[in-house]
Amino acid sequence: MIKERRRSYLEELNPAQLEAVCALFGPVLVIAGAGSGKTRTLVYRVARLVEEGVPPERILLLTFTRKAAREMLRRASLLLKRSCERVAGGTFHSLAHQMLRTYGRLIGFSPNFTVLDRGDAEDAINLLRSSLGLSEKGRRFPKKETLASLFSKAVNQGRALAEILEKEYPHFGEHLPEIERLFAEYQRYKREHQLMDYDDLLLYWHRVLSDYPEVREEVSRRFEFIMVDEYQDTNRLQAEIVRLMAEGHGNVMVVGDDSQSIYAFRGANFRNILEFPRLFPGTRIIKLEENYRSTQPILDLANAVIEKAQEKYTKCLFTRRSGGEKPVRYRARDESDQSRFVAERILELREEGVPLSEIAVLFRAAFHSFDLELELARRDIPFVKYGGLKLIEAAHIKDVVAHLKILLNPFDLLSWHRVLLLLEGVGPRTAEKIMAHLRAASDPVAALKKVPTRPSYEAGLRRLSQTLEELQEISSVEERLEELLDYYRPILERVYHDDYPKRERDLESLLVLAHRYGDLSEFLADLALEPPESTVADLEPETEREDHVVLSTIHSAKGLEWHTVFVISLCEGRFPSAYAVNSPEELEEERRLFYVAVTRARERLYLCHPITGYLPGEGRVILKPSRFLEELSPELWEEWRDMPDQEGEAEDLGEGFRPGDIVWHPRFGEGEVREVLSAEKVRIYFLGHGEKTLHLKFVRLERL
DNA sequence: GGTGACCATCTTTTT
DNA sequence: GATGGTCACC
Numbered sequence: 160m161i162k163e164r165r166r167s168y169l170e171e172l173n174p175a176q177l178e179a180v181c182a183l184f185g186p187v188l189v190i191a192g193a194g195s196g197k198t199r200t201l202v203y204r205v206a207r208l209v210e211e212g213v214p215p216e217r218i219l220l221l222t223f224t225r226k227a228a229r230e231m232l233r234r235a236s237l238l239l240k241r242s243c244e245r246v247a248g249g250t251f252h253s254l255a256h257q258m259l260r261t262y263g264r265l266i267g268f269s270p271n272f273t274v275l276d277r278g279d280a281e282d283a284i285n286l287l288r289s290s291l292g293l294s295e296k297g298r299r300f301p302k303k304e305t306l307a308s309l310f311s312k313a314v315n316q317g318r319a320l321a322e323i324l325e326k327e328y329p330h331f332g333e334h335l336p337e338i339e340r341l342f343a344e345y346q347r348y349k350r351e352h353q354l355m356d357y358d359d360l361l362l363y364w365h366r367v368l369s370d371y372p373e374v375r376e377e378v379s380r381r382f383e384f385i386m387v388d389e390y391q392d393t394n395r396l397q398a399e400i401v402r403l404m405a406e407g408h409g410n411v412m413v414v415g416d417d418s419q420s421i422y423a424f425r426g427a428n429f430r431n432i433l434e435f436p437r438l439f440p441g442t443r444i445i446k447l448e449e450n451y452r453s454t455q456p457i458l459d460l461a462n463a464v465i466e467k468a469q470e471k472y473t474k475c476l477f478t479r480r481s482g483g484e485k486p487v488r489y490r491a492r493d494e495s496d497q498s499r500f501v502a503e504r505i506l507e508l509r510e511e512g513v514p515l516s517e518i519a520v521l522f523r524a525a526f527h528s529f530d531l532e533l534e535l536a537r538r539d540i541p542f543v544k545y546g547g548l549k550l551i552e553a554a555h556i557k558d559v560v561a562h563l564k565i566l567l568n569p570f571d572l573l574s575w576h577r578v579l580l581l582l583e584g585v586g587p588r589t590a591e592k593i594m595a596h597l598r599a600a601s602d603p604v605a606a607l608k609k610v611p612t613r614p615s616y617e618a619g620l621r622r623l624s625q626t627l628e629e630l631q632e633i634s635s636v637e638e639r640l641e642e643l644l645d646y647y648r649p650i651l652e653r654v655y656h657d658d659y660p661k662r663e664r665d666l667e668s669l670l671v672l673a674h675r676y677g678d679l680s681e682f683l684a685d686l687a688l689e690p691p692e693s694t695v696a697d698l699e700p701e702t703e704r705e706d707h708v709v710l711s712t713i714h715s716a717k718g719l720e721w722h723t724v725f726v727i728s729l730c731e732g733r734f735p736s737a738y739a740v741n742s743p744e745e746l747e748e749e750r751r752l753f754y755v756a757v758t759r760a761r762e763r764l765y766l767c768h769p770i771t772g773y774l775p776g777e778g779r780v781i782l783k784p785s786r787f788l789e790e791l792s793p794e795l796w797e798e799w800r801d802m803p804d805q806e807g808e809a810e811d812l813g814e815g816f817r818p819g820d821i822v823w824h825p826r827f828g829e830g831e832v833r834e835v836l837s838a839e840k841v842r843i844y845f846l847g848h849g850e851k852t853l854h855l856k857f858v859r860l861e862r863l
Numbered sequence: 864g865g866t867g868a869c870c871a872t873c874t875t876t877t878t
Numbered sequence: 879g880a881t882g883g884t885c886a887c888c
Contacts, residue, residue, distance in 0.1 A: 223878090252878050277877080357878050425877060524875045546876080554881090586865045615865085688878065714876045736875055752876080 168238055172196075172203065179412070179445045180204045183211065183384070186405075186439035187412040188432070192476045193461070193758035194452025194720065197414055198231060201386060204412065205235040205243055208384055215245040219382035219404075223389045225249045225689050227718060247382065251397050252357060253688045255364035259355070260680075262367045262374055271680060272353040273568045274687040278552060280356040281307045283573050287344050293337055301331050301338070308424075310342055314358040315394045315426030352570050361396045368403040379407030389717070390415030391429045392422040398431050402438050411439060418465050421714060421752045423744065450476045452720055454483025457757065457764050460795045464754045467790055469747055485852070486757075486764035488788065488796040494728075497769045498534035501725050504765065505540060505708060508723055515541065517722035519709040521756045523734040523749075527727060528710050535708070546712030549690040555651055555662045556669060560686065562643055566630055567680055569603040581650050582623065584616030593620075604628060622646065636676045640669065713756045724760035726753075729768040730782035753787045766796065797852050816841050816860075823861040827851065 172180060176196055179189050180203045191197035201220070209215055222228040228248030235243040247254075260270045275283065281303040293300055301309070309328065313320050320339055324331060331338070349355060355363065368375050385405050387393070390413035393401075405411045413435055420429030436442040450458055458478050491497035505518055522528050525547025535542050550556055558581060561574035568574075572594055579590040593610050600606030607624040626646040633639045644666055651666075652659045672691060676682035709721070728734060734753070739745035757764055772782045783789075816822070820832040827845035834842040839855045853860070 250878065360878085422877075424875080526874070549877095584865070588864060690878090712876065738875065748876095 168203065168206070172200070173449060175445055175447050175449075176200045176203070179447070180207050182412070182443055182445070183208060184410055186409055186435070186442040188390075188435045188442050188444045189412065189414040189447065190432070190444065190474055191414055191416055191447040192450060192474055193416060193419060193755070194450040195447035195476070196449075196451055197388075197416075197447065198718070200447065201388060201414060202231050202234045203238065204386065205231065205246060206238040209235070209239060209241065209243055209246075213384060215243050216247060217381070217383040218246045219254070219385045220246055220248040221251055221254065221385070221387045221401075222248060223250065223392070223717065225253060227388065250688065251393070251400065252360050253684070255360040255400075256684055256688060258364055258378070259360065259367070262371070263363065265367055265371055265374070266363060267350070268355070268363070269353055269568075271567050272355055273564050273571045273574070274360070274684055275349070275354050275356040275573070276551065276687045276690075277307065277357070278557070279354075279573060282577075283348065283354070284310075284341070284345055286573070286576065287348055288341060291337075291341060291344060293341060299331075300334055301328065305331075306338070306341065309338070310345065311356075311358050312426055313342070314362055315396055316428070317395050352572050353568050354571060354573065361400065365396055365400050365403070368400060375403055375406055378404050383408055383410060385411045387411070387413040388415075390435070391417050391420040391432045392427045393431055394426040394428055395431065396426075398434070398438060405439075409439065409441075418468065418751055419717070419755050419758075421717070421748060421755060423748050446474050448474050448476055450478040451480075452761050453478065453758065454480055454762060456483050456485045456795075457760050457762075460486050460764070460791070461754060461757045463791050463795055464750065464757060464787065467787075468750055469743070484763060484797075486760075486766060486796045487799055487854075489765055489767045489799045490784075491767055491769040493771045494530045494769045494773075495534070497727055497767050498531040500767065501531060501727065501765075502534045502538050502540060504725070505535075506538070508763075513722050515706045515708045518725075519711060519716065519719070519721040519723070519759065520725040520727060521711055521713050521716050521759065522727050523713060523736055523752070525712055527733060531727065532710065541707035542710050543707050544710040546715035550665060550668060551686050551690045553662070553665055555655060556665055558650070558654075559640075559643060559647055559666065559669065560683070562627070562630075562647070563639070563679060563683060565604070565627065566639075567683060572598065575603070578623065581654065582616050582619035583653065584613070584619065589613075589616065604631065636673045636679050636682050637670065639679070640673045644670070713752050716759055717755060720759050720761055722761050723763040723765070724756070725765045725767060726756045727767045728772075729753075729766055729785040729788055730770075730772070731785055732782065734785050735787070750787060753785075793851070794849065797854065799854050816855075816862075820862060824853075 169177060169180065173196075176199070179187065179200050189197070189200065191200070205218060205220065208218055220228055220231065222231065225248065232243045232246050232248060235246075249257075256274060259268060259272070263270065263272060284306050285303045288300075288303070288306070305328070309320065309323060312318065312323050320342060321335055324335055324338065349359065368378070382404060385401065387401060392415070401411060401413070413432070415432045417429045417432050420427060423429070436444065453461070455478055458476060462476060489497070489500055491500055501520060505515070508518060509515060520528065520531065528544065532542070532544065551560070558577065561577040564571050564574040565578060575594055575597060576590055579585050579593055580587070585593075596610045597603040597606055604624070604627050607620070607627070610620070612620055626643065630639050630642060633642060647666075648663070651662060655662055673682060676685075735746055735749035739749045757766075766788060768782070768784050768788065770782055770784075772780065816832050816835055818832050818834055822830055822832060822843060824830055824843070824845065830843040830845035830851075832841055833844050833850065836842060836852065840852060841855065842850055842852050844850050
């Protein structure tokens with residue numbers, strides 16, 4: 160019986176996948192190319208482990224988002240007709256948070272420590288910078304964003320500040336002593352106030368593991384099998400954490416693709432994946448090289464993209480699928496032409512029977528889709544957008560959350576600072592004074608009542624202190640939030656008087672989110688560690704998956720696939736980003752990013768680039784096509800151009816070409832018609848450019 | 864000391 | 879288009 164069923168699902172795997180699924184013990188490295196069934200392999204392996212009698216809670220599945228983990232476990236459960244939900248899953252950061260709530264006391268942290276997101280961390284750095292007197296005028300001192308990423312790199316890559324500064328920010332070299340002092344101060348400050356930023360979660364979890372053998376043992380016993388997805392995007396610290404957690408048994412499988420590494424900017428290093436065998440002697444290496452996702456023409460283009468990469472990669476993708484349409488390169492007049500093209504193609508695809516949810520538009524940076532969003536809205540094409548600004552990053556949401564953080568960790572002075580500044584009549588100076596009183600108190604909330612005040616802000620302070628005390632009495636997260644919002648609304652209207660109605664809707668979304676949580680600390684941790692993607696949109700309580708197009712940054716599209724993919728704004732300065740063009744390593748990462756984008760497509764791929772547009776500072780400029788397009792052979796795509804201005808013109812063009820006609824093309828120049836494929840398509844041979852298949856609807860050809 | 868108005872400055876990607 | 883900084887005025 161069991162054997163029968165096992166065969167039934169194991170049969171669906173190819174030999175390499177099967178090998179990975181059945182390699183249960185010892186360290187295994189799976190190099191999985193794009194679309195090679197990586198997720199499926201992980202899912203089947205979870206199922207296999209459970210079927211072999213491993214209790215689900217003994218399995219740890221580390222993924223890039225919790226959503227990815229949930230989805231995999233759902234699929235594994237379906238396979239077995241038995242729940243795998245109790246498998247522990249999530250991101251490195253959420254695991255570390257969970258573990259530190261238990262074991263953090265060993266290194267002096269209460270279970271209620273506060274997690275700082277990137278913005279909080281920057282605020283803290285800024286605060287300390289001024290208190291150290293490092294922000295006087297006229298000094299060229301790095302900005303808080305720069306400092307934050309500098310500190311983060313130092314922690315994640317285990318390098319010295321001096322080294323990073325010298326290599327990557329030589330112009331700040333003279334400030335090294337101050338920067339080091341600030342870093343030390345920042346570390347001390349967080350420790351003192353029970354704060355941890357993203358990096359601390361990893362750093363301290365690693366410290367606990369390495370300093371306390373008994374914890375290591377306990378954890379090893381608890382998680383007997385460890386799996387890590389997207390291993391190419393982990394860093395040294397994370398690799399060390401895996402090593403320590405698996406010390407007792409060595410049952411670790413990591414899965415990744417070095418050509419899809421796109422997170423170096425936050426300390427990831429794709430060489431990590433190549434070093435795994437050194438970290439775990441006796442590692443079995445399995446390569447998944449057969450692509451099941453894309454058609455050959457799409458794969459040809461993808462392979463050509465990665466071919467240009469400087470480093471030699473470890474595998475080569477192939478597919479057994481034949482046929483399929485060539486990718487299309489669309490040269491748009493400007494951004495609005497690009498948007499119109501995408502919108503119209505989407506409608507045509509829908510006519511052809513492609514569901515909207517099978518179509519995605521991908522871009523380098525969130526703001527690249529602004530124009531398109533307007534166009535889609537105008538045409539009533541439903542879409543959701545991923546990436547870009549998060550709910551939690553909006554100032555008004557941070558205000559509300561700061562109050563909640565105080566309830567959990569009354570020593571979180573950063574939140575106190577924010578909360579106090581919201582009071583009318585309180586500025587930085589007064590906030591400082593009040594905080595000096597709170598700092599000394601054992602119960603800061605209670606102490607607030609006894610703080611000496613001035614008439615100008617006394618009433619506000621009373622209201623705050625009363626509200627906080629009332630909130631302490633409530634336990635339900637949702638009720639707390641409702642009560643808090645009653646207090647906050649007048650502040651919202653005063654502080655954001657220009658646009659508070661819009662912001663008020665975000666507060667409602669926050670309330671919807673809170674509804675799911677019974678525990679405040681869980682709510683706050685999730686908000687910081689797994690922030691909801693967009694404002695309002697995806698918070699509607701499970702409106703049965705409406706059919707909609709996906710707009711996404713490429714980073715947020717990782718691991719997903721669609722029938723049709725549009726990549727837009729493929730021009731120099733945007734993709735590759737202007738920030739990356741001066742560093743060869745960053746440029747390489749941009750190229751891998753492009754590779755990730757094109758390998759998301761199964762059947763159709765459209766590469767779009769406007770030839771004019773706006774660049775910050777310059778205004779309207781001519782945009783050069785992305786070097787990632789220019790360096791490829793034009794054979795790899797079909798070339799389309801902007802739509803005709805008038806309808807009449809199109810019909811005119813569609814008629815009457817015959818083989819042998821000589822035509823003139825705005826880009827390729829003179830050519831000879833070789834074959835008329837349909838009313839709209841002709842094949843033309845151009846001198847110096849070879850044969851092209853052109854879509855007459857999108858080109859302007861002149862007959863000579 | 865706080866507030867509000869005005870200006871400049873940039874806008875990458877994310878746990 | 880939002881945030882940060884400077885300045886004049888209360």
